[in-house]
Amino acid sequence: MDTSNVELINELLDKDVEIREKIKDEVNEFDKKTRTLCGLLNKIHSTRSEQIPSLLNSVRPVLNSCQDTSAALAALIPANQFWRWRDMWTNSLRSAVFAATLMHYLEAGTLLTLPSVSEILGIKDEWNDRFALSAEDYLHGLISLVNELSRLAVNSVTLGNFEEPIKISVFVKDVFAGFAMLNLKNDALRRRYDSLKYDIKKIEEVVYDVSLRKLAPSTKTSDEAQHVAS
Amino acid sequence: MSTTDSLSSRDAILATFDHFRDELDDHNDRRERLIKSSRDITNASKKVIFLLHRIMTEGDTEADDRALALRAAAKARDKLRDIQNMFAAVRGEVVGDRFWRYQKNVSPGLQEYIEALSFAHYLEHENMISYDEVQKTLCAEDGTPHFPLPVEDYLLGLSDLTGELMRFAISSISRRGGRLKASQVCTFVRACRAGQYNSLDLSLCSAIAVRPIFDMGLLSFPCTSFVRLIADVSVDFEGWTPFFRDLRKKQTVTSQSLEKIEDVAYAIAVRSSEYDIPPELLDDIVERTVTSSTYGGTYGGDRKRRRIDDLDGDEE
Numbered sequence: 001m002d003t004s005n006v007e008l009i010n011e012l013l014d015k016d017v018e019i020r021e022k023i024k025d026e027v028n029e030f031d032k033k034t035r036t037l038c039g040l041l042n043k044i045h046s047t048r049s050e051q052i053p054s055l056l057n058s059v060r061p062v063l064n065s066c067q068d069t070s071a072a073l074a075a076l077i078p079a080n081q082f083w084r085w086r087d088m089w090t091n092s093l094r095s096a097v098f099a100a101t102l103m104h105y106l107e108a109g110t111l112l113t114l115p116s117v118s119e120i121l122g123i124k125d126e127w128n129d130r131f132a133l134s135a136e137d138y139l140h141g142l143i144s145l146v147n148e149l150s151r152l153a154v155n156s157v158t159l160g161n162f163e164e165p166i167k168i169s170v171f172v173k174d175v176f177a178g179f180a181m182l183n184l185k186n187d188a189l190r191r192r193y194d195s196l197k198y199d200i201k202k203i204e205e206v207v208y209d210v211s212l213r214k215l216a217p218s219t220k221t222s223d224e225a226q227h228v229a230s
Numbered sequence: 231m232s233t234t235d236s237l238s239s240r241d242a243i244l245a246t247f248d249h250f251r252d253e254l255d256d257h258n259d260r261r262e263r264l265i266k267s268s269r270d271i272t273n274a275s276k277k278v279i280f281l282l283h284r285i286m287t288e289g290d291t292e293a294d295d296r297a298l299a300l301r302a303a304a305k306a307r308d309k310l311r312d313i314q315n316m317f318a319a320v321r322g323e324v325v326g327d328r329f330w331r332y333q334k335n336v337s338p339g340l341q342e343y344i345e346a347l348s349f350a351h352y353l354e355h356e357n358m359i360s361y362d363e364v365q366k367t368l369c370a371e372d373g374t375p376h377f378p379l380p381v382e383d384y385l386l387g388l389s390d391l392t393g394e395l396m397r398f399a400i401s402s403i404s405r406r407g408g409r410l411k412a413s414q415v416c417t418f419v420r421a422c423r424a425g426q427y428n429s430l431d432l433s434l435c436s437a438i439a440v441r442p443i444f445d446m447g448l449l450s451f452p453c454t455s456f457v458r459l460i461a462d463v464s465v466d467f468e469g470w471t472p473f474f475r476d477l478r479k480k481q482t483v484t485s486q487s488l489e490k491i492e493d494v495a496y497a498i499a500v501r502s503s504e505y506d507i508p509p510e511l512l513d514d515i516v517e518r519t520v521t522s523s524t525y526g527g528t529y530g531g532d533r534k535r536r537r538i539d540d541l542d543g544d545e546e
Binding site (some may be wrong): 002003005008009012013016070080082083084109110111112113128129130134135147159174175177178179181183184185190221 | 237238239243244245246248250253254255258326327328329330331332333357358360361362381384385466
């Protein structure tokens with residue numbers, strides 16, 4: 001091989017290594033933030049519903065700080081190379097999606113859309129060839145959300161909140177109906193999707209227990225419970 | 231949080247997921263299409279490689295190896311153009327940031343194409359095709375690339391080339407009749423003196439192994455030139471192995487290819503130095519050596535056979 005070619009190859013490789021190192025640093029930061037987020041959000045299982053808003057307020061600054069990471073990553077990635085480096089941060093990004101959607105659910109009881117998650121994480125549309133929130137990552141985040149909610153259904157009953165499991169049940173079923181519309185191929189998303197039914201089963205059992213003992217008040221919810229039980 | 235959008239009804243959620251479904255379907259379909267074209271490109275490239283082998287080993291009528299090589303390269307060029315058109319057809323699928331999303335799906339075909347292209351290029355120019363030259367073949371007429379050529383695919387494609395050259399070198403040796411061209415050996419010697427060899431051990435070894443052979447004018451040019459090329463590749467590539475996982479594996483195969491040729495070269499050197507034998511007799515000896523070296527005979531039978539099996543396994 002002639003020297004100029006060898007030099008060119010080395011130059012290209014050095015450039016890649018440099019980018020990779022820088023991304024790795026940012027992703028480490030990102031990881032730290034999402035770990036803190038998940039750690040703080042773990043407290044929802046032992047927090048009474050009255051105190052949830054104040055817990056969420058204490059978590060929000062951490063979530064907002066993810067915006068800095070998004071901006072830093074978008075600045076690092078060369079044009080059109082989003083998919084090339086994306087594997088490096090998917091796990092952190094999915095955790096961030098999970099945290100954002102969970103917080104929103106606890107606050108409003110509804111599903112946060114993909115564009116809204118992007119907005120909260122400070123991901124700008126014009127970065128879409130460098131740093132974006134893909135449908136796949138968003139859906140992975142949602143599955144984590146459902147996993148977590150099935151646990152919350154159990155723990156909220158322990159804390160004396162008998163309505164929560166029923167609300168969760170309605171919400172999770174809506175999300176599940178959404179997932180059922182997708183043509184998933186045999187990949188990680190498909191496997192995690194398959195796990196959703198166990199979460200739903202667990203939530204249904206809680207709803208059943210609660211409604212059988214007439215612990216849950218409203219009539220609308222007992223309709224729901226009957227529907228679940230049958 | 232009040233400004234953000236959320237979905238409170240099942241219908242709204244279903245509408246969003248409808249959109250996701252379209253997006254995922256679009257992605258999966260495109261992926262399938264690209265895998266298909268990649269497979270087509272792999273097939274077409276393999277045919278080019280076989281074509282080159284065929285012309286180079288069957289062309290006994292041709293008096294001059296060089297002319298033969300040029301003829302082979304010219305024939306291959308047409309076929310390679312067809313493959314380049316296949317890449318041009320793929321272009322629309324991998325616009326902008328999409329290329330890197332599907333790079334893993336495109337790369338098997340791309341590597342095979344680079345192998346075929348570099349083989350033809352080697353026969354024509356007797357050197358290694360450069361990164362820029364490969365990229366140039368993957369451009370539209372206006373000079374814009376169909377997609378950026380990944381360094382990884384370039385290096386892995388070249389790595390495969392060494393396997394082809396090994397096969398080719400061995401079959402060249404066993405061909406009857408001296409095809410030695412004084413001028414070519416001369417070129418080779420000059421290249422040697424000019425320091426084509428790195429001071430690294432590997433290529434030095436191959437230089438030592440080859441030197442006595444061309445000194446005696448016994449080995450035809452293509453073979454010595456392959457040894458040099460493979461040794462070169464091996465040396466350059468060694469430094470790049472940390473960058474790519476696959477390269478290390480291929481590097482092992484390259485070293486094995488090199489060793490096989492060296493074994494053959496060694497046998498020729500040793501035996502012909504002992505006796506003053508006529509070329510025809512040498513041909514017989516060489517043929518025997520080649521057979522045993524390829525099918526795991528003579529020295530350390532089992533070890534040798536295992537190594538050849540490994541090689542076959544890796545190449546598939």
